[in-house]
Amino acid sequence: MEELNEQYEGHGHEDFDWGDLERRLGEATTDESGELVELTAEDFRRICKSLLALLGWAVAPTLRKRKTAKPSAIIARRVVAMAWVMCPELFSADGKQKRSLKEVADSLKLHKAVLSEETSEFSKQFKFRNQFQIGHGWNFKNKPK
Numbered sequence: 001m002e003e004l005n006e007q008y009e010g011h012g013h014e015d016f017d018w019g020d021l022e023r024r025l026g027e028a029t030t031d032e033s034g035e036l037v038e039l040t041a042e043d044f045r046r047i048c049k050s051l052l053a054l055l056g057w058a059v060a061p062t063l064r065k066r067k068t069a070k071p072s073a074i075i076a077r078r079v080v081a082m083a084w085v086m087c088p089e090l091f092s093a094d095g096k097q098k099r100s101l102k103e104v105a106d107s108l109k110l111h112k113a114v115l116s117e118e119t120s121e122f123s124k125q126f127k128f129r130n131q132f133q134i135g136h137g138w139n140f141k142n143k144p145k
Contacts, residue, residue: 057122058082084099084104091104
């Protein structure tokens with residue numbers, strides 16, 4: 001974690017309460033006595049690497065040589081697509097009901113195909129799908145050899 005702290009030192013970075021985050025996400029582990037077991041340096045390295053990979057995917061359109069008209073809109077769509085693939089419940093008021101991609105696209109005033117392109121790209125790159133995507137979509141089928 002020190003490596004990450006040093007890399008972003010002077011950029012508004014503050015110490016982060018990882019233990020509280022782990023407890024809230026149900027990721028914290030305890031030993032036999034019920035004491036919280038701290039994550040190892042390797043655990044932190046993996047978390048950081050994963051987060052940076054996700055953020056890198058989201059902002060990738062800014063790296064393209066051919067600039068699009070509204071890169072911020074594309075990045076926003078990619079973040080929504082990533083969030084929907086990982087946890088469709090995020091898009092419901094109660095946090096329990098899963099919303100379809102069409103419902104999410106409609107709420108953003110987008111055509112479903114526009115958001116679908118981003119969700120399928122994310123799913124292919126990170127090999128992660130949600131229940132709405134399983135068994136759907138021509139873009140997930142294996143290409144004939």
